[in-house]
Amino acid sequence: MGGGLTGLRAAISLKDAGLDGAVVSKVHPLRSHSVAAQGGMNASLGNVKGEGGTIDSWKNHAYDTIKGSDYLADQDTVELMCREAPRTVIELEHMGNVWSRLENGKIAQRPFGGAGFPRTCYAADRTGHNILHTLYENVLDHEIPIYEEFLVTSLIIEKGHCQGCTALEIRTGDIHGFSSKAVLMASGGFGRIFNRSTNALINTGDGQALSLAAGATLKDMEFVQFHPTTLYGTNILITEGARGEGAILTNKNQERFMEHYAPHSIDLAPRDVVARATEKEIMEGKGFKGGYVHLDLRHLGKEVIIGKLPGIRKIALDFAGIDPVKDPIPVQPGQHYSMGGIDVDITGASKIPGLYAAGECACISVQGANRLGGNSLLETVVFGRLVATKIIEDIRKDKNTNATEKSVQNAIERVRTKINDILQRDGENFFKLRDNLTRIMSDKFGIFREKKNMQEGLDDIKNLQKRIDHTAPKNKEPELNQALVKFLELEGMLILAETVAKSALARRESRGSHYRTDYPARDDVNFLKHTVVDLKDGEMHVSYKPVKLGLFEPEERVY
Numbered sequence: 001m002g003g004g005l006t007g008l009r010a011a012i013s014l015k016d017a018g019l020d021g022a023v024v025s026k027v028h029p030l031r032s033h034s035v036a037a038q039g040g041m042n043a044s045l046g047n048v049k050g051e052g053g054t055i056d057s058w059k060n061h062a063y064d065t066i067k068g069s070d071y072l073a074d075q076d077t078v079e080l081m082c083r084e085a086p087r088t089v090i091e092l093e094h095m096g097n098v099w100s101r102l103e104n105g106k107i108a109q110r111p112f113g114g115a116g117f118p119r120t121c122y123a124a125d126r127t128g129h130n131i132l133h134t135l136y137e138n139v140l141d142h143e144i145p146i147y148e149e150f151l152v153t154s155l156i157i158e159k160g161h162c163q164g165c166t167a168l169e170i171r172t173g174d175i176h177g178f179s180s181k182a183v184l185m186a187s188g189g190f191g192r193i194f195n196r197s198t199n200a201l202i203n204t205g206d207g208q209a210l211s212l213a214a215g216a217t218l219k220d221m222e223f224v225q226f227h228p229t230t231l232y233g234t235n236i237l238i239t240e241g242a243r244g245e246g247a248i249l250t251n252k253n254q255e256r257f258m259e260h261y262a263p264h265s266i267d268l269a270p271r272d273v274v275a276r277a278t279e280k281e282i283m284e285g286k287g288f289k290g291g292y293v294h295l296d297l298r299h300l301g302k303e304v305i306i307g308k309l310p311g312i313r314k315i316a317l318d319f320a321g322i323d324p325v326k327d328p329i330p331v332q333p334g335q336h337y338s339m340g341g342i343d344v345d346i347t348g349a350s351k352i353p354g355l356y357a358a359g360e361c362a363c364i365s366v367q368g369a370n371r372l373g374g375n376s377l378l379e380t381v382v383f384g385r386l387v388a389t390k391i392i393e394d395i396r397k398d399k400n401t402n403a404t405e406k407s408v409q410n411a412i413e414r415v416r417t418k419i420n421d422i423l424q425r426d427g428e429n430f431f432k433l434r435d436n437l438t439r440i441m442s443d444k445f446g447i448f449r450e451k452k453n454m455q456e457g458l459d460d461i462k463n464l465q466k467r468i469d470h471t472a473p474k475n476k477e478p479e480l481n482q483a484l485v486k487f488l489e490l491e492g493m494l495i496l497a498e499t500v501a502k503s504a505l506a507r508r509e510s511r512g513s514h515y516r517t518d519y520p521a522r523d524d525v526n527f528l529k530h531t532v533v534d535l536k537d538g539e540m541h542v543s544y545k546p547v548k549l550g551l552f553e554p555e556e557r558v559y
């Protein structure tokens with residue numbers, strides 16, 4: 001489920017192993033959010049030397065990732081990802097991906113936030129676009145079936161095994177059933193439960209919500225990343241690559257304010273640090289009217305801006321009427337990434353046999369409490385490949401079973417009845433609920449969090465959950481009913497919002513992206529552990545599980 005980088009990479013390996021797989025995606029694969037990734041993908045190729053001529057290594061990459069995660073990442077999965085990174089970049093090159101180059105012809109690498117070395121491989125500032133097209137062409141070449149504009153609506157679970165899924169064909173309104181020995185969730189993040197977000201409108205966390213409902217566990221849902229530089233007004237991302245190339249943040253007094261918050265890394269401190277600092281400047285009245293600061297690229301010169309950052313120049317021109325060659329870009333923090341997701345082990349297997357997850361929808365725990373820029377594209381391609389290895393192994397060992405004709409028909413019937421009910425009833429316009437939800441999430445569960453506010457937020461979410469059954473899409477046609485799609489997404493979003501709220505309330509400390517003004521310090525004694533959420537008899541339960549250490553001991557995080 002999913003036609004982004006994770007889904008496509010996994011599909012290629014499954015096909016290479018001779019398995020009969022298919023990609024099911026609610027949009028054309030090339031419209032998946034992966035296409036919007038700008039800045040790049042991390043790998044310790046060592047093509048550009050670090051301070052004092054030092055050479056990068058997987059271990060340096062792992063150290064930065066673990067420190068960046070505020071020690072919440074599982075260190076075995078981080079080691080695996082960082083060791084696999086260099087060959088993954090080369091593998092993509094061999095598949096046909098075009099990377100930006102150094103003078104000597106090697107793959108170029110730029111500095112990124114929280115990284116001790118220039119480690120981020122890129123294709124100008126359109127890296128996701130390039131990689132997604134590369135994988136898509138490979139999928140076509142492999143003749144892998146693609147069910148595009150099919151919205152997965154439920155998982156088929158029999159005797160505790162995941163054996164397939166149902167999907168709404170958006171064009172016709174038909175409900176289909178898929179019987180399969182494995183379902184891979186590769187369905188991306190849930191950023192759109194917030195109202196100021198860099199995410200595509202389709203990033204509604206359907207995979208996480210369907211998995212939770214089917215009995216899987218969600219992990220670390222309180223850790224939501226806010227990116228410091230989203231375009232004021234639309235919240236379109238302005239890549240960290242801009243600061244990697246030397247852009248600086250300034251407030252209305254023209255102060256380079258990051259010097260006060262991160263004296264060593266300054267503008268290239270990790271995202272949680274820069275987003276908090278930026279929000280604080282704005283809250284203290286040092287931002288511009290309306291609530292933004294400036295990202296200044298002018299000193300980089302026209303050649304660098306046009307050569308290395310053409311995408312963000314175009315975004316600034318088209319959406320704000322500003323040419324960054326001549327003027328600073330107005331930016332403000334916005335939701336950007338979901339660190340939490342479906343709880344899987346190091347192989348990508350969930351606790352339900354037959355159900356796997358990888359990429360942004362999963363929590364294999366490489367990102368912990370705060371993801372470093374460039375590590376997500378890496379996660380999608382590395383674990384897209386590795387989870388396929390696990391699926392192949394399980395299927396060859398005959399561990400998995402697929403759904404019988406009868407259980408597929410029953411599952412289809414359940415979804416059909418539900419959708420008919422939704423379309424037949426009248427009620428309040430549900431888009432109001434969606435707007436309310438996203439506002440509540442940004443207001444009460446944003447960069448700065450506090451008990452009273454969050455409790456109010458949770459009460460509001462519970463109220464919205466009760467109201468959804470009294471709302472309905474106005475469009476009653478079965479064909480091409482986008483309102484119905486949005487309605488089905490909203491049901492899941494309301495559940496995910498509750499998981500974020502409950503996990504955030506229970507974590508009485510500050511770590512990575514989760515900052516509580518009432519508990520401003522990190523508390524390793526009580527909270528160096530993962531939050532896990534399960535649904536039992538319709539009730540949500542929050543509990544904890546240990547973090548896997550082993551490589552680096554937690555220390556104070558200074559930049």
Ligand SMILES: Cc1cc2nc3c(=O)[nH]c(=O)nc-3n(C[C@H](O)[C@H](O)[C@H](O)COP(=O)(O)OP(=O)(O)OC[C@H]3O[C@@H](n4cnc5c(N)ncnc54)[C@H](O)[C@@H]3O)c2cc1C
Binds near residue numbers: 024039188361
């Ligand atoms: C603007 C932006 C820029 C970024 N830049 C970078 C960067 O430079 N470097 C980096 O490392 N990371 C970056 N990231 C993060 C990174 O791009 C994502 O985390 C990653 O691409 C997610 O890939 P994915 O395969 O997990 O999911 P996605 O690419 O989001 O794909 C999800 C897929 O699931 C499908 N799907 C979802 N629900 C359903 C359903 N119900 N039924 C059927 N199909 C469904 C969708 O159709 C889609 O095909 C950026 C993110 C954003 C938003």
